[in-house]
Amino acid sequence: MYMHEDVKEILLTEANIRKRVKELGEIISRDYQNKNLLLVSILKGSIIFLSDLLRAITIPVKFDLMTVSSYKGERTSGGKVHLVMDLKQEVTNQHVLIVEDIYDTGNTLKFVIDHVLSKNPASLKICVLMKKEKKEPEENPIHLDYIGFVIPDKFVVGYGLDYQEKYRNLPYVCVLKDEIYQRKENLKI
Ligand code: IMP
Numbered sequence: 702m703y704m705h706e707d708v709k710e711i712l713l714t715e716a717n718i719r720k721r722v723k724e725l726g727e728i729i730s731r732d733y734q735n736k737n738l739l740l741v742s743i744l745k746g747s748i749i750f751l752s753d754l755l756r757a758i759t760i761p762v763k764f765d766l767m768t769v770s771s772y773k774g775e776r777t778s779g780g781k782v783h784l785v786m787d788l789k790q791e792v793t794n795q796h797v798l799i800v801e802d803i804y805d806t807g808n809t810l811k812f813v814i815d816h817v818l819s820k821n822p823a824s825l826k827i828c829v830l831m832k833k834e835k836k837e838p839e840e841n842p843i844h845l846d847y848i849g850f851v852i853p854d855k856f857v858v859g860y861g862l863d864y865q866e867k868y869r870n871l872p873y874v875c876v877l878k879d880e881i882y883q884r885k886e887n888l889k890i
């Protein structure tokens with residue numbers, strides 16, 4: 702398998718992801734049979750997962766995109782979330798499934814859930830490709846209806862996820878070599 706020189710460890714291979722996304726598509730297709738299903742995804746990290754999941758769904762389905770910004774630091778999430786681009790599709794009376802790349806602090810999802818609920822969907826569920834396993838229990842955990850993988854609490858890139866906008870094109874999910882972060886962090890000092 703092609704391995705980028707900046708990669709330290711591959712956590713999810715292309716084959717792992719393909720198999721699991723197909724399973725999720727089958728489960729979702731079964732659960733939403735005869736319902737108006739609208740997938741709602743958050744740019745940019747989720748688009749690769751969304752496009753694969755869409756093709757694994759075998760019932761009629763629409764999708765829409767929104768952009769939020771949740772920046773706090775280079776490799777930390779959990780800052781205040783802002784709406785950058787709203788949904789264009791009608792949400793009222795649609796069964797909305799939010800499709801997110803990764804659940805870390807849950808901060809982004811909390812905002813998106815409240816935003817979608819304010820538009821009165823027929824129902825709302827959450828699908829994440831990855832959930833980071835935390836040592837400490839969360840204070841207000843969000844119920845995740847579909848989880849692709851539970852992964853260690855590490856910063857990962859690939860399959861849509863970035864570090865400084867790079868590595869989104871890697872077809873697997875991986876951890877980068879420490880020096881990739883150190884290089885940049887040293888420059889700032
Ligand atoms: P949360 O709000 O802390 O749950 O973080 C969610 C968002 O932060 C995700 O949609 C990602 O865009 C980004 N994020 C969280 N963890 C990672 C990671 O390990 N690698 C790349 N982006 C991440």
Ligand code: MG
Pocket residue numbers: 746863
């Ligand atoms: Mg990101």
